[in-house]
Amino acid sequence: MRTLYIILGALLFVTACEDLDQFPPNIASSNSLTDYEGVLNAAYFYQHGSATPMAVMGDFRADNAFMFEPPYTEFDVFGPNLTTMEDQFFGPFYTALYKSILSANNVIENSADDTEVGEARFLRALSYFKLVRVFGDVTINLSSSPSVSDESILVRRPASEVYNSVIIPDLEAAIAALGTEIVDGRASRLAAQGMLGKVLVQMGDFSKAESHLAAVVNGAAGAGVSLQDNFADIFGVDNDLNSEIIYATQISSSITDEYGFSEFWSWSGGLDTKSLNPLDEDLVAAFDASPGDLRRAVTIDTATMSSPKFPQTGGPDHDWIELRLADVILLYAETLNENGAPAETVLDLLDPIRTRAGLAPLDHTILNNQALVRQAIQDERRLELAFEGQRWFDLVRTGTVDAEMGESIDSRYHLFPIPISEVLASFGAITQNNGY
DSSP states (O other), rough: HHEEEEEEEHHHOOOOSSSOOOOOOOOGGGOOOOOOOHHHHHHTTHHHHHHHHHHHHTTTTTTSSOOOOOOOGGGGSSGGGGGGGGIIIIIHHHHHHHHHHHHHHHHHHHHHHHHHHHHHHHHHHHHHHHHHHSSBBOOOOOOSOOTOGGGGSSSSSOOOHHHIIIHHHHHHHHHHHSSSOOOTTTOOOOHHHHHHHHHHHHHOOHHHHHHHHHHHHHGGGGGOOOOOOOOOSSOOOOOOGGEEEEEEEEOOOOOSSOOOOOHHHHTTOOOGGGGSSOOOOOHHHHHSSSSSSSHHHOOTTTTTTOOOSSSSTTTGGGGEEEEHHHHHHHHHEEEEEHHTTTHHHHHHHHHHHHTTTTOOOTTTTSSOOOHHHHHHHHHHHHHHHHTTTHHHHHHHHHOHHHHHTTTTGGGGGGGGOHHHHHHHTTTTTSOOOOOE
């Protein structure tokens, strides 16, 4: 079923990047359509192009993995030359998400189906959330037919404006429009609630995040969402859309993926010659400090110095996990801790995740203050979510980049470079991030 949806979407809504990626031509114009299911499917489809870049930025920029072959080693340098990675990472990422946004805009403006509009608003919010985390300030387009002659639409808007005028309202609208049941892995109320909680945590607004994350944790069972008993059963093609997955970008080898390079499972598995042994010793040390952790064998292989988390077998069909229950539980625990909840209350939330990993509950009589609990949660996130594109963004939002990376890193390099092609095509209306 999911393959059919994506095929229909790709056939009905075709875009191409000729000039500015914010404004690719749309051959299925809104005034020629009465059924927007195909356009919505296109918005889902274009998320594919963001999966691998997000994975590489999230883990290879951080201390979980590293590049071996120049110029890809620039990921670990934290200087101005990361722009050389545009063609393989930042360009495809940028293009794919603005295509998804344009498709979503078309549905939001024109569809009479409330569920379709709710899904489209979720996808538009997800796209802008990814863009803001990676680039900071970005251009905003909320039209299905933007005018390239309107230069004001090319001006990068502050990240705070993108959050408050687009991402949060879109997710709130999606929550109101969507049902709790997850149908064919598509966006649901639970996904929108969880993503809104994640967005608010990213913004540091823990007081508002708490209720949304609580709604997911407390409502998961009613929506058929639960932690897998076996950590390994979360990953691999046979486990796509398992009970722990709240939302994933669905991928099929039978569909031509616009992203024309090695996929995320190749990078983590050491199958790309640019990094045949990508596993960082720092992650190995983190697992060494957690003896008996059953996640170790699933996540790292010290013989090959790579990660088997997304197995090579069936690789082209691996879904990219955008949000799963363990992630939300850990965010909820973090939120409660930041809001002043007792250590025991917070740490008890981690028990099911640690028990599944073969570990004992954390001792709240030892981890008895906010700072200690904060570190424990971040340590747990690292081991639980390694090679799922989370690490770098966690370090940036928690202000722990220097402490965890073991060096002083210019904050300008917490963000990634805007594709130079966009700067040039806009004649400088779209500006580059400082430092690049």
